[in-house]
Amino acid sequence: MGQLLAVEVIYRGVFQKTLAKNITRGIVLAAHNEGKLGISFGRYGDAPERNGIPAKSFAIVANDEQTLEAGMAQYEPKQVDVTVVLDDTLCKGAESWAWSGLQPVHHALKPGHTLIVISLEDAPALLKNIHRREQPYKLGIVRGVTSFSGMWVYKDDYTDVRILGAIAKALPAVMSLESVEKFINEKLKNTLKVTTARNAFERFSAIGVKAGEGNPDELVKVGLPRWEDMRCGVSIKGQAPGGPFADPVTGKVGGFRPGRNELFKKYSTRTQRPVVNFATCTKCTLCWLNCPDAAFDITTAGTYDTNLEACSGCGICEEICPVKNCITMVNESEFHDNNSQWAAFEKDKGAYLKWLGTTIQKAEPMEKRSHGFRYRGQYQEQVPEALEIANKG
Amino acid sequence: MATLTVPVEEKKKTYEQEALITGAEAIAIACKLANVDVVTAYPIRPYDTVMQYISQLVADGEMDCEYIVAEGEHSQFEIVKHASACGARVFCGSSGVGWMYAMECLTVTPALRIPMVAMVGNRALDDPGAFGVEHNDALAVRDLGWMLTWVDSAQEALDTALIAYRVAEDRRMFVPLALSCDGAFLTHSQALVKIPALDQVKKFLPPYNRGDLLLHPDNVISVAPQANEDWVMEIRRQNYAVTEIACDVIREVYTDFEKIFGRKYGNPFFEEYMTKDADVVLLGMGTMSTPVKVAVRKMREEGKKVGFVRLRWFRPFAGPEIAKCLERFKAIGVIDRDFSFGSPDLSGVVATEVRSAMYTSSATRPPVLDFICGLGGREVTVPDVEKMTEITFQAAKGKAQPLTQWIGLRG
Numbered sequence: 001m002g003q004l005l006a007v008e009v010i011y012r013g014v015f016q017k018t019l020a021k022n023i024t025r026g027i028v029l030a031a032h033n034e035g036k037l038g039i040s041f042g043r044y045g046d047a048p049e050r051n052g053i054p055a056k057s058f059a060i061v062a063n064d065e066q067t068l069e070a071g072m073a074q075y076e077p078k079q080v081d082v083t084v085v086l087d088d089t090l091c092k093g094a095e096s097w098a099w100s101g102l103q104p105v106h107h108a109l110k111p112g113h114t115l116i117v118i119s120l121e122d123a124p125a126l127l128k129n130i131h132r133r134e135q136p137y138k139l140g141i142v143r144g145v146t147s148f149s150g151m152w153v154y155k156d157d158y159t160d161v162r163i164l165g166a167i168a169k170a171l172p173a174v175m176s177l178e179s180v181e182k183f184i185n186e187k188l189k190n191t192l193k194v195t196t197a198r199n200a201f202e203r204f205s206a207i208g209v210k211a212g213e214g215n216p217d218e219l220v221k222v223g224l225p226r227w228e229d230m231r232c233g234v235s236i237k238g239q240a241p242g243g244p245f246a247d248p249v250t251g252k253v254g255g256f257r258p259g260r261n262e263l264f265k266k267y268s269t270r271t272q273r274p275v276v277n278f279a280t281c282t283k284c285t286l287c288w289l290n291c292p293d294a295a296f297d298i299t300t301a302g303t304y305d306t307n308l309e310a311c312s313g314c315g316i317c318e319e320i321c322p323v324k325n326c327i328t329m330v331n332e333s334e335f336h337d338n339n340s341q342w343a344a345f346e347k348d349k350g351a352y353l354k355w356l357g358t359t360i361q362k363a364e365p366m367e368k369r370s371h372g373f374r375y376r377g378q379y380q381e382q383v384p385e386a387l388e389i390a391n392k393g
Numbered sequence: 394m395a396t397l398t399v400p401v402e403e404k405k406k407t408y409e410q411e412a413l414i415t416g417a418e419a420i421a422i423a424c425k426l427a428n429v430d431v432v433t434a435y436p437i438r439p440y441d442t443v444m445q446y447i448s449q450l451v452a453d454g455e456m457d458c459e460y461i462v463a464e465g466e467h468s469q470f471e472i473v474k475h476a477s478a479c480g481a482r483v484f485c486g487s488s489g490v491g492w493m494y495a496m497e498c499l500t501v502t503p504a505l506r507i508p509m510v511a512m513v514g515n516r517a518l519d520d521p522g523a524f525g526v527e528h529n530d531a532l533a534v535r536d537l538g539w540m541l542t543w544v545d546s547a548q549e550a551l552d553t554a555l556i557a558y559r560v561a562e563d564r565r566m567f568v569p570l571a572l573s574c575d576g577a578f579l580t581h582s583q584a585l586v587k588i589p590a591l592d593q594v595k596k597f598l599p600p601y602n603r604g605d606l607l608l609h610p611d612n613v614i615s616v617a618p619q620a621n622e623d624w625v626m627e628i629r630r631q632n633y634a635v636t637e638i639a640c641d642v643i644r645e646v647y648t649d650f651e652k653i654f655g656r657k658y659g660n661p662f663f664e665e666y667m668t669k670d671a672d673v674v675l676l677g678m679g680t681m682s683t684p685v686k687v688a689v690r691k692m693r694e695e696g697k698k699v700g701f702v703r704l705r706w707f708r709p710f711a712g713p714e715i716a717k718c719l720e721r722f723k724a725i726g727v728i729d730r731d732f733s734f735g736s737p738d739l740s741g742v743v744a745t746e747v748r749s750a751m752y753t754s755s756a757t758r759p760p761v762l763d764f765i766c767g768l769g770g771r772e773v774t775v776p777d778v779e780k781m782t783e784i785t786f787q788a789a790k791g792k793a794q795p796l797t798q799w800i801g802l803r804g
Contacts, residue, residue: 045621075622098621227627227634233506233567233606234620234628238613 006077020057027059045098054094088119101222104131111135132214140206165200248343254300270313287317305342416579421446423554430481437491439514439576470498489516503538508561525770578680668700677728688778716754723789
């Protein structure tokens with residue numbers, strides 16, 4: 001058997017579905033310029049038509065038909081030569097409809113191979129989120145803002161060709177820069193994109209990540225039971241209704257915490273999180289009532305604390321909250337844990353409110369958030385902004 | 394399951410009263426005796442006869458149930474599906490394209506382990522619009538985990554309806570069951586039926602106990618979540634496990650039925666008529682049995698050694714037993730009141746299944762001919778049966794015959 005190479009792209013449903021497809025298609029078409037064969041496909045069990053949900057797209061490339069067929073005979077590559085992460089908040093782990101449980105982003109990456117992340121952060125910051133593993137690997141950052149767009153609108157901010165350039169550098173065996181350039185010239189017919197890809201190639205470098213380096217959180221291992229052990233009737237045990245719980249700081253039992261699924265965490269779908277000002281909260285209950293994920297715990301003080309393992313970051317609480325700046329959705333990349341905000345507030349109110357003040361300043365105005373396009377002309381505004389960051393490198 | 398013992402005295406009293414009723418009415422009475430909790434209805438001939446009789450029983454104060462007229466068959470089957478999940482004993486039914494309109498619900502009930510009992514008044518599928526019997530409607534669910542049984546008399550309809558609840562609601566089973574009744578011949582004609590006493594029925598049919606699958610606030614479960622490739626195969630295997638034991642459970646239930654009601658059905662899966670010493674047999678399902686039996690008797694008088702095998706249970710298909718029965722004949726003529734366009738040898742559904750069972754489970758390989766007959770409610774006549782028998786005899790003598798022939802067709 002000849003050489004079989006696989007690239008996986010982890011992306012967010014809806015916002016990056018087209019981008020991921022364009023990248024994996026680009027890999028196959030560029031590699032084909034060298035006489036290689038390949039296929040590009042999305043992981044079928046994913047739900048990429050759901051906002052923000054982690055999903056995967058693949059390219060597999062081989063030198064001959066039989067080797068390619070050996071790759072195609074698998075539902076998805078069990079091991080990949082490069083993993084690309086299109087949104088750095090995915091570094092906290094990916095949980096899809098297609099598999100059970102939260103998986104680290106390097107789940108399928110071969111030892112010693114390269115993880116490519118688009119981010120404005122540096123490696124130490126990303127490694128606070130990326131889970132540690134036993135095998136060493138390389139981490140390369142393509143500097144840039146996360147490219148999000150809508151289901152029907154593709155934001156052509158050149159992220160696709162920047163990633164292609166980076167892959168050509170990280171894994172020259174799959175395709176050379178020349179092949180990428182030829183693909184862009186012939187298929188995309190855009191000379192500026194050629195330059196962008198070349199810049200990305202030249203700027204790209206990866207650092208070594210040692211075994212055991214990274215986020216020490218242990219991920220829950222999800223077992224798959226035998227058919228005899230499964231409940232019949234396609235039924236699963238429901239969640240208990242929940243009840244009072246011990247306050248994280250005072251230990252006083254009270255409030256209400258709904259029962260939650262131990263295995264299905266939801267938070268890997270989140271791209272922004274609510275930051276709550278407990279000092280201005282009027283306890284009106286609206287966030288709690290309207291949250292589709294029952295993500296709020298009612299504290300002993302009667303305020304509403306987001307359980308950040310259960311919150312999927314939809315932003316309904318912010319929209320529904322009648323108090324100005326009481327709930328603010330802030331980009332998920334600003335945070336590195338899922339700790340209780342209420343506990344931090346209780347421990348040191350002054351420090352919490354100071355932190356809150358600086359944190360919510362980082363929030364984009366609601367009408368500008370780029371999960372899709374909210375107003376006419378936003379596309380024209382955002383693409384040059386993104387290009388400027390890309391050109392700076 | 395422990396077998397029930399019945400005192401000898403009670404065995405003598407096999408029924409409470411005798412009535413002149415249709416097959417549909419017999420099933421309605423079975424529903425009353427089984428104390429069905431929720432009935433859903435939507436009219437389509439010939440199923441609508443049963444909903445009329447049940448509504449009459451409710452109106453007369455003889456039966457206490459939730460009687461819901463849905464706005465279509467899909468809702469009709471959805472409502473009972475949910476009611477059954479909540480622990481109610483349910484009854485519904487339909488015919489022809491009405492049954493097909495409920496198809497989405499019909500596909501989900503086996504996996505959800507809903508012991509729904511439905512009466513299918515067999516009717517030709519539109520188009521063309523036709524009221525008459527064809528078996529393709531009920532057969533459309535044959536691969537989905539439903540149990541399918543055909544009856545040929547009002548008495549058997551009543552008895553099998555009671556048996557149906559007992560089999561479907563057996564904890565080892567918990568799958569839906571369709572009771573197929575030929576339109577017109579069974580649903581619309583009255584015959585004398587022995588109606589059992591309520592005490593006997595109570596003895597035979599324990600209350601429906603959904604156990605840990607009960608959808609109730611005190612038993613918090615979530616039913617039918619999205620499950621991808623990591624789970625689906627195991628779920629299908631669970632339904633397959635039901636089919637592995639289905640024949641044994643049915644046998645048990647017929648044994649109890651005989652003990653309690655005193656009426657013998659012999660082999661639950663098929664009835665043999667004049668098959669002893671027969672050289673050839675015909676095989677079919679449903680009410681065609683009447684003209685076939687008349688013709689068989691006539692031919693026996695003429696010295697022709699012919700018999701008839703009537704299939705009662707199509708799902709589960711008692712393959713080895715059927716093959717064992719049929720291997721002793723020189724040729725078999727299957728009468729299909731259905732079609733399976735493009736199938737192997739272009740035969741009907743029953744013939745294809747019989748051949749499949751014979752291939753794996755019979756010691757001999759007698760020719761299995763197929764006759765497509767009686768479609769759209771067309772009469773299966775005595776001369777038709779004689780003709781089919783003659784062709785089957787020719788095959789028995791080693792004279793090659795077409796594997797599939799249309800009988801009673803103009804042209």
